[in-house]
Amino acid sequence: MRPGARCALALGAITVALLGLAGAAHAQNVDTEPTLGIRLTSTQPTHYVDAGGHTVIVGEVVNLQDFPVAGVRVQAGLYADGAGEPLELIVGGTILEVIPARASSPYVVRSGSPGLDVAGVSVNLLGFTSSAAKPRGFDLGDLRVLASDTLVVEGTMSGAGLGASDDVELHALVYDSFVPPRLLGVHSARPLDALGAGPAGDADAMFAASSADGGASVRYEFSLAYGEEAAMVRVIAESGSHSSNAAEARVMRTPSSPLMIQNVSLVSASGSPVTMPREGAESYIRSTIDGGGAEGSEYEYIAQVVRFGHLPVIEFVGSFEGEITPAGLAQPLVGWTPRSSGLFYIETYLWSADGVPIAAQGPVTLLNVEPRQ
Structure with a gap:
């Protein structure tokens, strides 16, 4: 103690x-x-x-x-x-x-x-x-x-x-x-x-x-x-x-914070949805942050990709720093290139500039990465 x-x-x-x-x-x-x-x-x-x-x-x-x-x-x-x-x-x-x-x-x-x-x-x-x-x-x-x-x-x-x-x-x-x-x-x-x-x-x-x-x-x-x-x-x-x-x-x-992580998805560089991610192909993890009442707040968006298994293994962790717009919204992007194929899930978090969580964890998103062609 x-x-x-x-x-x-x-x-x-x-x-x-x-x-x-x-x-x-x-x-x-x-x-x-x-x-x-x-x-x-x-x-x-x-x-x-x-x-x-x-x-x-x-x-x-x-x-x-x-x-x-x-x-x-x-x-x-x-x-x-x-x-x-x-x-x-x-x-x-x-x-x-x-x-x-x-x-x-x-x-x-x-x-x-x-x-x-x-x-x-x-x-x-x-x-x-x-x-x-x-x-x-x-x-x-x-x-x-x-x-x-x-x-x-x-x-x-x-x-x-x-x-x-x-x-x-x-x-x-x-x-x-x-x-x-x-x-x-x-x-x-x-x-x-x-x-x-x-x-x-x-x-x-x-x-x-x-x-x-x-x-x-x-x-x-x-x-x-x-x-x-x-x-x-x-x-x-x-x-x-x-x-x-x-x-x-x-x-x-x-939760006492007005911030919420929503709509976690995988998109291409042009913003098009990626439904079948592939090993070695770059894509982007995107979310919508609903920040009503928190306009102008700085944040750090963290995306973590985890491989399914008896002992889950962290495949990737990336972050994006931004600010809630006057409209009360934000759409952070984190680039990710899968290093292997298989079944994964994405977890997302929102932290303040000094490393304190300011929103509940975002919805977990499942994805299946196809083998390299």
Whole structure:
């Protein structure tokens, strides 16, 4: 949990107040090569500066094995520019002590020195060990995520593991809307034991639970400071002897922006519709932006092309900067030349000049790219 955060879990409720992340990248590169049976979900993870001036890197590690693993070590390098010696090398581990088979765990790595002028980061895996599985002792029920002044995450946790453990940790993982989703932050609460007998390592957290059907039960609530970049939340729990399922939910919000992305299509250089795009042939992704009430507003339109598959792969990301016309409309164009054939879909986003989402994601458009002739 970040310094300055406040977490309370009392009489069946957790409240966590944390600072949000600064900035957001538009896309990510995906590490598709396994390393000793584990891999990173991104080689360009989120990094930010916390309240104490330390650089914090958050990302995820996937276990590709058919058995649990433990002792995963993550090495991060902090750089002032794209070359040269790192300002600092840090080694850390994953949030989960044991990563179940074919599952993932976030990691959080924090610089030892504050005030570093970090322009880029690199992340590598150093290995792991096999491990016995932790039996499931916690069941995470229905999850609800509402966006108001803060991001409110509400859910329930129950199971015999609550009564048997005084070192339970609950983690809320916040993701953006890109494919694959990029981890924006990890927020953890370490409550007391199930009987509320005393502190369990986190002076800012309190915990009390009722006993039902032979196990403890608790309702929790996280209150997190995020903006429009947050799209999904996943909650997991672990103790020294038990694990949990993962609960996921999309962020529910009421758009307050007058801007809307409509009519996403593929056109030629002359503006004619392209119904059968072909590998190697240039075309343009075009949308209509309805900006009634936002005349003169500057925007950045982002188009992302994703290949269908078990693990979606980002084929292309492009952008267009413009301004809403006095008529309240705009038609941004992003050039794209398909590098391969197959089934794809287009996702579109609208950001302000300083990188903040200012409209809901546009409608997803499917397309089939024909092989090169």
